[in-house]
Amino acid sequence: MELRHLRYFVAVAEERNFTRAAERLHIAQPPLSRQIQQLEEALGVPLFERNARPLKLTDAGRFFYSHAVQLLAQTTELESMTKRVGKIERSMSVGFVGSTLYGMLPKIIRRFRSEYPAVELSLHEMSTMDQIKALKEGRIDVGFGRIRHEDPSVRRVVLREERMIVALPVGHPLDSAKPVLSLHDLVNDTLIIFPKAPRPSYADQVLAAFHDRALQPRKIYETRELQIALGLVAMGEGVSVVPHSVYGLKRDDISYKPLDDPNLVSPIIMSMRMLDESEDIRAMQALIYRLYDEAQMEYLPPQPE
Structure with a gap:
């Protein structure tokens, strides 16, 4: 029967x-x-x-x-x-820091949803340190951040090293002075950094870049987020060192200049639980490399397991 x-x-x-x-x-x-x-x-x-x-x-x-x-x-x-x-069971919670939204992350999420419709994605903005905690507590499954933080319970994959560039207000003397700038060129300006909290954050990467070269900006202005930093730059309140992906915003009141040192980079880091061998996480990682190839972007190739 x-x-x-x-x-x-x-x-x-x-x-x-x-x-x-x-x-x-x-x-x-x-x-x-x-x-x-x-x-x-x-x-x-x-x-x-x-x-x-x-x-x-x-x-x-x-x-x-x-x-x-x-x-x-x-x-x-x-x-x-x-x-x-x-x-x-086929759900995935993704944590991210705000600055990763200006790069490939939106496209990664859209394509993943298109190719894996059975997986329900949820997105949560949080700092890298909060991502580490959320991973250990099982509140998220994968995180995208910029801070290199060692934790025995978390596996990190550095996807790519993103070059830093300078955001200047249009008409700033450095805008027309030379095509490529150095950090030394910025020390007499107010340096606008973000986020103000929580720390450590991208702000600390920028400050470390100056300190590693024995440079100290004349004045530092800390703000909560990238968009506010760009607004302050546009108003002429100072300059900001931002990830290269921010250039895609192409505001008409801000000029972007490259920096001369190829070591001035901010990593894009994918984090997950050390023992998590989920097929969906592996699929997302493979998709990321595929999208980098399609966009002809430089990235760090995956390490053999």
């Missing part, structure tokens, strides 16, 4: 007519009659009074009908629950 036998039987019992039941089931009448006959032979009892018009259930048929309806309802519920469980 198979589930289809139960469905066919219930349809005939409710329609009290083989022709209408066949139409309801979208099958021909002769195969339906054969299926019901096979069911009766398997059970060893007649389920319908064949001579009655309309069809009537026998006592055994009425008993079988009540339980068949329950079984089919339970089967439908089981199917629905299993799909929900499968959907829950």
Whole structure:
């Protein structure tokens, strides 16, 4: 006996007519009659009074009908629950720092959703340090940040090293002075850094770049986020060292200049739990490298496992 036998039987019992039941089931009448006959032979009892018009259930048929309806309802519920469980299991929570949104991350998320529609993605903006904590607590499954932080429970993959550039207000003397700038050129300006908190953050990477070269900006202005920093730059309040991906914003009140030192970079780091070998995380990582190739962007190739 198979589930289809139960469905066919219930349809005939409710329609009290083989022709209408066949139409309801979208099958021909002769195969339906054969299926019901096979069911009766398997059970060893007649389920319908064949001579009655309309069809009537026998006592055994009425008993079988009540339980068949329950079984089919339970089967439908089981199917629905299993799909929900499968959907829950194929979910991925992604943490990210705000500055990664100006690079490839939006495209990565869109493409992943397109290629893996069964995986439900949820996004959470949080600092790199908060990502580490969230990974360990199971609140996110993968994080994208910029801070190199060692933790035995977290595996890091440096995807690429993003060059830093300078954001200047249009008309700034350095805008027309030379095509490529150095950090030394910026020390007499107010340096606008972000985010102000929590730390450590991208702001500390910028400050470390100056300190490593024995440079100290004349004045430092700390602000909460990149967009505010760019707004302050546009107003002429100072200059800011930003990731190269920010150039894509192309504001008409800000000029971007490259820096002369190729070592002035900020990493894009993908973090996950050390023992997490999820197929979906591996798929996302493979997709990232594929998108980098499509965009002809430089990146650090994955290390062999």
